[in-house]
Amino acid sequence: MEKFIIWLIPLPPLLSFFVILLFTNKRKALSHDIAIGAAGLSWLGSMIIFIRALGVKEFGKHFFGSSINWIPTGLTWIKIGVQIDPLSAVVVFFVAWTVLAIFVYSIGYHNFGQPKGDDDVAGLPPHGATVTEHGHKHRIPSIEPMYSRFFAFISLFAFGMYTLVVSDNLLTLFVGWEIMGLCSYLLIGFWFGKPSARDAAVKAFMTTRIGDVFMLLGIAFVYSFTGSLSFSEILKPEMLRALSSTSAFFGLSAAGIIGLLLFIGTVGKSAQWPLHVWLPDAMEGPTPVSAMIHAATMVSAGVYMIIRMFPLISAGWSEGMPLNTTMSVVAFIGAFTALFGATIAVAQNDIKRVLAYSTISQLGFMIAALGIGAYVAAAFHLVTHAFFKALLFLGSGSVIHGMEHGVLHTSDHIDPQDMFNMGGLRRKMPITFWTFMIGGFALSGFPVLTAGFWSKDEIFAAAFGTGHLLIFITLALAAFLTAFYTMRQITLTFFGDPRTKAAKHASETPWTMTLPLIVLAVFAVGFGWVGIPEHFPGLGGLIPNWFHEFVGGTLVVLPKAVEFNWIPLITSLCVALGGLLFGWLVYRKVKSPKQDFLQIPVLMNKWYFDEIYNFVFVKPAYWIAEKFTSLYMDQKVIDGLLHSVARFSLFLGYAFRTYFDKPVINEFIGDGTGNVVKASGSGLRKIQAGRIQYYMVVSIAILVIFALLYYFLIGGMK
Amino acid sequence: MTADQIIFLLCAALILGSALMTVTTRKLIHAALWLVAALFGVAILFAILQAGFLAVVQVVVYIGAIAILFIFAVMLTRRVVLDKGQQTRSNWWIPALLGLLILGGLVFLILGQPDFGRTAVEMPTGVDTLRNLGTALVSPDAFVLPFEVASILLLAALVGAVYIATGNKE
Amino acid sequence: MSTPLSWYLILAAALFSIGLFGVLSRKNAIAILLGVELMLNAVNINLVAFWRYLDPAKMTGQVFAIIVFAVAAAEVAVGLALIISVYRSRKTVVADEIDLMKW
Numbered sequence: 002m003e004k005f006i007i008w009l010i011p012l013p014p015l016l017s018f019f020v021i022l023l024f025t026n027k028r029k030a031l032s033h034d035i036a037i038g039a040a041g042l043s044w045l046g047s048m049i050i051f052i053r054a055l056g057v058k059e060f061g062k063h064f065f066g067s068s069i070n071w072i073p074t075g076l077t078w079i080k081i082g083v084q085i086d087p088l089s090a091v092v093v094f095f096v097a098w099t100v101l102a103i104f105v106y107s108i109g110y111h112n113f114g115q116p117k118g119d120d121d122v123a124g125l126p127p128h129g130a131t132v133t134e135h136g137h138k139h140r141i142p143s144i145e146p147m148y149s150r151f152f153a154f155i156s157l158f159a160f161g162m163y164t165l166v167v168s169d170n171l172l173t174l175f176v177g178w179e180i181m182g183l184c185s186y187l188l189i190g191f192w193f194g195k196p197s198a199r200d201a202a203v204k205a206f207m208t209t210r211i212g213d214v215f216m217l218l219g220i221a222f223v224y225s226f227t228g229s230l231s232f233s234e235i236l237k238p239e240m241l242r243a244l245s246s247t248s249a250f251f252g253l254s255a256a257g258i259i260g261l262l263l264f265i266g267t268v269g270k271s272a273q274w275p276l277h278v279w280l281p282d283a284m285e286g287p288t289p290v291s292a293m294i295h296a297a298t299m300v301s302a303g304v305y306m307i308i309r310m311f312p313l314i315s316a317g318w319s320e321g322m323p324l325n326t327t328m329s330v331v332a333f334i335g336a337f338t339a340l341f342g343a344t345i346a347v348a349q350n351d352i353k354r355v356l357a358y359s360t361i362s363q364l365g366f367m368i369a370a371l372g373i374g375a376y377v378a379a380a381f382h383l384v385t386h387a388f389f390k391a392l393l394f395l396g397s398g399s400v401i402h403g404m405e406h407g408v409l410h411t412s413d414h415i416d417p418q419d420m421f422n423m424g425g426l427r428r429k430m431p432i433t434f435w436t437f438m439i440g441g442f443a444l445s446g447f448p449v450l451t452a453g454f455w456s457k458d459e460i461f462a463a464a465f466g467t468g469h470l471l472i473f474i475t476l477a478l479a480a481f482l483t484a485f486y487t488m489r490q491i492t493l494t495f496f497g498d499p500r501t502k503a504a505k506h507a508s509e510t511p512w513t514m515t516l517p518l519i520v521l522a523v524f525a526v527g528f529g530w531v532g533i534p535e536h537f538p539g540l541g542g543l544i545p546n547w548f549h550e551f552v553g554g555t556l557v558v559l560p561k562a563v564e565f566n567w568i569p570l571i572t573s574l575c576v577a578l579g580g581l582l583f584g585w586l587v588y589r590k591v592k593s594p595k596q597d598f599l600q601i602p603v604l605m606n607k608w609y610f611d612e613i614y615n616f617v618f619v620k621p622a623y624w625i626a627e628k629f630t631s632l633y634m635d636q637k638v639i640d641g642l643l644h645s646v647a648r649f650s651l652f653l654g655y656a657f658r659t660y661f662d663k664p665v666i667n668e669f670i671g672d673g674t675g676n677v678v679k680a681s682g683s684g685l686r687k688i689q690a691g692r693i694q695y696y697m698v699v700s701i702a703i704l705v706i707f708a709l710l711y712y713f714l715i716g717g718m719k
Numbered sequence: 720m721t722a723d724q725i726i727f728l729l730c731a732a733l734i735l736g737s738a739l740m741t742v743t744t745r746k747l748i749h750a751a752l753w754l755v756a757a758l759f760g761v762a763i764l765f766a767i768l769q770a771g772f773l774a775v776v777q778v779v780v781y782i783g784a785i786a787i788l789f790i791f792a793v794m795l796t797r798r799v800v801l802d803k804g805q806q807t808r809s810n811w812w813i814p815a816l817l818g819l820l821i822l823g824g825l826v827f828l829i830l831g832q833p834d835f836g837r838t839a840v841e842m843p844t845g846v847d848t849l850r851n852l853g854t855a856l857v858s859p860d861a862f863v864l865p866f867e868v869a870s871i872l873l874l875a876a877l878v879g880a881v882y883i884a885t886g887n888k889e
Numbered sequence: 890m891s892t893p894l895s896w897y898l899i900l901a902a903a904l905f906s907i908g909l910f911g912v913l914s915r916k917n918a919i920a921i922l923l924g925v926e927l928m929l930n931a932v933n934i935n936l937v938a939f940w941r942y943l944d945p946a947k948m949t950g951q952v953f954a955i956i957v958f959a960v961a962a963a964e965v966a967v968g969l970a971l972i973i974s975v976y977r978s979r980k981t982v983v984a985d986e987i988d989l990m991k992w
Binding site: 721723724727731734735738739741742747750751754757758761764765768769770772773776777780781784785788789791792793795796807808810811813814815817818819821822825826829830832835836837838839840842843846848851852854855856861862865866869870872873875876877879880881883884 | 891892893894895896897898899900902903904905906907908909910911912913914915916917919920922923924926927930933934937938940941942943944945946948949951952954955956958959960961962963964965966967969970971972973974976982985
């Protein structure tokens with residue numbers, strides 16, 4: 002029964018994609034109904050599975066799974082199938098909720114119910130319709146022209162994510178991975194009329210593609226070594242032992258190399274340094290897309306995959322040992338990215354960019370946690386982050402929406418996304434304000450009440466407890482900066498007085514947008530309580546650490562809960578509260594970017610990584626394409642070769658014609674024979690003189706000659 | 720040199736001389752008359768050869784008919800004054816050469832045959848050549864067929880000549 | 890008859906040559922026919938000489954000569970008729986000018 006449902010979970014969004022695209026493209030209400038219906042069906046299926054899974058004892062050992070033979074490969078088959086074990090159960094849980102929330106949100110975000118814009122074209126964001134109300138004209142937001150297409154695309158995106166989550170093998174996981182890559186391209190470049198959106202879409206696709214290539218190498222390596230792609234085959238203890246004891250390239254074991262290759266895929270997909278450059282540019286897409294990509298689904302997929310592969314990258318390692326090479330690399334990149342992202346986020350003025358770098362940073366947290374072996378902590382943070390980051394993105398979209406309403410109302414042409422144009426929005430948009438606050442505090446790790454606290458605290462505890470102090474300090478700094486820039490964001494946006502006319506006239510968004518915010522806020526608060534560590538002072542033990550038991554059961558050996566230590570707890574409290582306070586203090590006075598001391602060029606320009614990549618990779622690539630390959634190789638060499646061949650052929654033809662065909666064949670043989678015939682004719686015709694005596698002379702002369710010849714040569718008179 | 724030979728030589732001189740004049744004289748009527756002389760000489764020769772009938776036929780047919788025909792033809796074509804200027808073609812020496820060559824060749828061949836040096840056999844006595852000739856001409860064992868064919872030939876010639884000569888009068 | 894046969898034959902050959910010369914070299918068509926007559930007479934001389942000198946009892950030679958007479962007469966008649974006809978239409982009796990059968 003469960004297997005049947007699991008197979009069906011990814012299907013409704015796929016069907017919705019096809020139906021909307023093929024049939025209901027023109028009918029907006031029907032399209033969103035189909036899309037939400039599909040998301041709802043998948044949500045229902047996921048919930049059923051999750052609840053069933055909760056009821057199974059030792060779910061880690063008795064998970065739901067089913068597989069079929071798919072590709073014949075000689076004597077064996079490549080099997081594909083579905084599998085819901087504890088890890089994927091919680092992941093499918095949050096995916097279902099966030100996807101459904103985002104779908105509902107999109108209805109309001111794209112202004113369903115509003116009139117068509119004055120001069121809206123498909124491919125550009127809608128910018129208002131003029132209506133006459135109470136006798137005077139004013140502009141109101143207009144409906145998105147490509148409304149149905151949006152729902153089709155996010156349905157496909159949802160399909161990709163569900164496929165990835167429910168799959169039990171690397172192949173279908175990779176299929177879902179790539180589908181999401183495609184959808185990220187389609188959705189980031191949704192407003193294809195904007196050149197910046199087009200470029201951002203290409204950048205996202207290219208950058209994640211780099212990671213995907215290495216991941217595919219890793220998958221190929223796995224298959225060639227183990228002969229299978231199913232998780233249950235690869236992650237068997239015997240297999241892992243074999244993998245970790247076989248040595249492969251660069252001094253690493255096979256498991257190490259595979260782990261590294263797969264991790265590079267995660268680096269690309271989850272926007273870790275050095276492949277982080279696509280994620281901030283991806284803010285060009287509509288906000289629900291940003292929420293989906295950067296919170297609920299795509300980046301989470303990267304982390305999910307590497308968490309799933311944890312037994313592989315930690316093959317040969319057990320708790321207490323120093324980290325093996327792969328894990329060190331993972332931990333380093335994770336920690337570095339966490340700090341790196343946070344440093345850039347403090348200098349961004351666009352409300353979505355702050356959240357983008359925040360995502361990069363938080364993903365770094367998860368990956369660092371995984372790198373040091375804190376499996377459960379990484380998974381926990383993954384889930385909580387999905388909820389509060391989706392909440393924050395949707396909240397920012399709501400803010401922008403309200404600001405746009407104000408922009409249209411006042412015809413004040415300012416950038417509705419710039420935080421320095423906002424201010425005082427808490428009075429204008431209360432629901433958005435409170436839910437954003439909850440999300441922001443969760444991100445910062447506000448103690449006890451927010452889910453973010455519990456998951457972050459667990460990471461700190463793990464880092465400190467396993468003795469990785471450098472990582473601990475890095476993460477603590479990053480957490481401080483996180484709280485700081487979060488509060489900066491909240492202060493600039495919601496507190497104070499409106500700094501522009503548009504902000505003054507901002508209004509709350511419709512229920513289709515605020516309801517998802519509320520739902521997500523509930524999770525952002527409540528989900529943390531399922532993972533309270535047992536040894537936590539006071540609250541520990543009141544509620545069993547269900548998350549640890551449940552998700553930890555995915556591994557063969559249940560990881561030990563980290564011993565409680567005051568230091569990480571104090572640190573976490575300090576950085577969280579301190580950052581929040583500090584942020585509020587500094588920024589409640591700041592009214593413009595000039596007063597913002599953190600507007601340092603290095604940080605504002607993202608440590609110039611875009612420029613470095615442009616110089617090192619993009620420009621040479623262009624040069625190779627344009628100058629070397631196109632101009633030199635193609636035009637000069639190859640075309641030159643072809644032209645020489647052509648010229649030679651022409652020359653041959655000309656030579657033949659001039660030196661052989663014309664003189665020899667035409668003149669000598671052709672005309673020549675004619676001329677010979679003519680000459681001989683005109684010569685010989687004179688014999689036919691018509692004069693009888695001439696004929697007679699000739700015949701008698703010849704007779705005499707023959708007679709003489711006969712006489713002298715042949716016979717003579719007998 | 721017997722008397723026969725001398726007569727023969729005189730006769731030969733007549734014939735050849737007349738023939739030469741026929742073919743070289745300027746005026747066409749003179750040529751016809753010289754032909755008459757040559758034919759006369761041939762008749763004499765026939766008489767010497769004791770073919771009396773043939774001699775008479777020669778005179779009657781050849782001179783009496785054919786030569787007269789020639790003279791009539793010359794008369795009928797007199798309007799074209801052609802008796803002035805060269806009467807032979809400009810390359811007359813080729814036919815002369817050819818003629819001499821043929822003559823030379825024939826003489827050579829004749830003299831090369833020892834048999835041709837003989838003298839005439841005796842005329843058999845009691846042979847009436849004329850009667851024999853007549854018999855031979857109409858006898859079925861002899862030459863009646865050629866005789867009849869020759870008649871038809873003459874008829875054809877007659878008809879043809881009349882037809883051609885009258886032309887397209889209507 | 891003491892003249893050798895060869896004398897008659899040589900005479901006939903000479904007459905023939907003269908006739909040939911006349912045929913080939915005279916311009917006037919009638920003059921050409923004169924030459925033809927000379928040649929025919931040479932033939933007759935030959936025939937009769939051979940008759941007399943070889944076997945005068947047989948009439949073959951004379952008969953042949955008579956046939957030659959007949960043929961010569963016919964030929965002259967038709968020939969002159971032709972010449973007169975040509976003269977009527979072409980107004981010429983020069984053999985070289987009657988060359989319609991040329992190329």
